[in-house]
Amino acid sequence: MAPPLPTKVPRKWYQWYALEDTPEERRLLLKLDLLILPIALLSFWIKNMDYANINNAFVSGMKEELHFYGNELVQFQTVFTVASVVGQLPFAFLFPKVPLYILIPSMEVFWGVFNLLQFRSKSFGEEVAYRFMVGIFESAFFPGVQYVLGSWYRGDEIARRGAFFYVGQTIGALSTGLLTASVASTFGGRHGLSGWRWMFIFTSVITFPIALMGYVLWPGTPLKPNKIFLTDQDVALARSRLQRHGHMDNHGVLENPDLNWTQIKKTFQGWRIWVLTIWDITFWLSGLHVSGGTYLLWIKSLKRYNVKDLNNLGSTAPGIGILYLLVFCFASDLFLGRTLALSISYSWNMIGVLILVIWNVPESAKWFAYNTIYGATVISPVFHGWANDILKHNAVERAFVLVFMNSVSQGMSAWIPLLVFQTVEAPRFTKGFSFTLALSFLFLGMTQAVRHLHKRQE
Structure with missing residues (x-):
């Protein structure tokens, strides 16, 4: 019979550690935070x-x-997405078997x-080929990071750590606009190269040192750890604290490396793979208006901004998105809870999407609406942290399940x-904004269903 899970002591919103964490556990968590969060942020930044x-x-x-x-443009995005979906599939088998501190940086x-290579594109076909290969080699990153986070942290610790990881997304979008300008x-x-070609060169020059840092900093998982900075005592402590909180079975086996x-x-x-996949589909599809470049295309349609100003203005939405990200993710872990954090963030985004569906509104209302759109995507750390907790x-x-749900959901976002x-x-x-608004309502309904099923499971 499994021992009862330890009682969690309520804590203040500003307390990073749980009150029941021992000094040794706090030192371990600090070490993990310093290893995982900077490299995850930098890698996600350059990807985005x-x-x-x-x-x-x-x-x-x-x-x-x-x-x-x-x-x-939408065809480039589709090719990238299809490649990413196809590339993810083998990792459902590889994540438990291969050291992730080797896999992710490679x-x-x-x-x-x-x-x-995209800097040298001369035709649609050539750029399509590059986008496909970029998608293939990016495919392991996002589910891999989620797997690493879920391997070291408890369910109530993931969202705010994931927030720092996800800051890379919004900083990526923000810095791209500013750098392009x-x-x-x-x-x-x-050297005969246009400004947009130089951007591909700059992002690649930044990528290689980040990848090399990854070989040193990524900690792997507790069964396949990177011991450059982690000691045997660190790994044993990580496994024991996860076992106390229900992440391990009674025999102390944290993860079985064989998927058969x-x-x-x-x-x-079981219910988890089906419900989480449907939930993830609604999450991906309700954020299509963010990834599709709709804000930049609208600013360009105004025909009163040069390239520099256009890209600078396009950076406001991801810049404000950083604020949304930190507020909602920290609030989720510390006082709001996951259900309420997801609901408030999505409701804020839905106000903006509704304005864009109506469309015939003052221009100032559209500026406001486009700057709410990151409310639909920055809540990802809460969403994926919850999925990790359900599957712990x-x-x-x-x-x-993490690879399956991400592959199916991303696959849906490839053709829609x-x-x-x-x-x-x-x-x-009109079709796109109406579609994302409808999917946002469906996402909120699925969130309530997941809350009920998770509560029943635990």
Whole structure:
């Protein structure tokens, strides 16, 4: 019979550690925070610089230079997404078996190579090929980081750690706009290269040292740890504290490295994989208006800003998104709870999306609306932290379900933008904004269902 889980002592909103954490556990958590959070933030930052860079490049000269006047932008995004979905599938089997402190940085090195090659694109077909390979080598990163976080932290510790990781996304979008504006005016034309081409060179130059740092800093998982900075005592303490909080079975096995067909069959017979996948689909699809470059396309449609000003203005939404991210993720762990944090963040985003559906409003209302859109995506640390907590009792199932739900959801987001966010319909995406508003309502309904099922499970 499993021992009862320890009682959690209420804490103040400003307390980083739980009151029941011992001094040794606090030192361990500090070490893990210093290893994981900086490298995760930097890696996610550079990934999202590239993800935003294709949007900024498109409105900063790529469209005109390569004669793109159709739906090329949304097609680039679709190719990238398809590649990322396909590339993720093997990692459901590999995450428990392969040291992640080797896997994640190695994928990042190859990612940097193909990101760099985009500077030489001369045609639609060539850029499609590069976007596909960038997607392949990025595929392991996001589910891999979620797997690492869930391997070291308790359910009530993940969201605010995930917030620091996710700051990389918003800083990536923010810094891409600011850098594109600076590079376009400073480097544009040097050595015969346009400003948007220089951006791909800059992001790649930054990528390689971050990847090399990853070999040293990523801690792996408690069963396959990177012992450059972690001691045997650190690993033993991490495993024992997770066992006390229900992350391990009675035999002290933190994770079984073998994913077999019996385990897969058992997983598909349970509720978690189906409910979490549907929930994740609503999460991905309700944020399509953020990833589609809708804000930049609207600013460009005003036809009163040069490239530098356009990119600077496009940075306001991710800049404000950093505030949303920190507020909602810390509040979720410390006093609001996950359900309320998700509900408030999504409701704030839905106000802005409703304005964009109506569309015929004063211009100031549209500026406001576009600057609420990150409320739909920055809550990801709370969402994925909750999924990790639901799956905490079986790490093999956790690896499989995290990859499966992310692959299916991202796969859905690959083709739906082709229907509802066609580039030629910019800037008024009536179908797209209506679709994301409807999916936001569905996401909130699924959140209540997950809350009920998780409570019943525990």
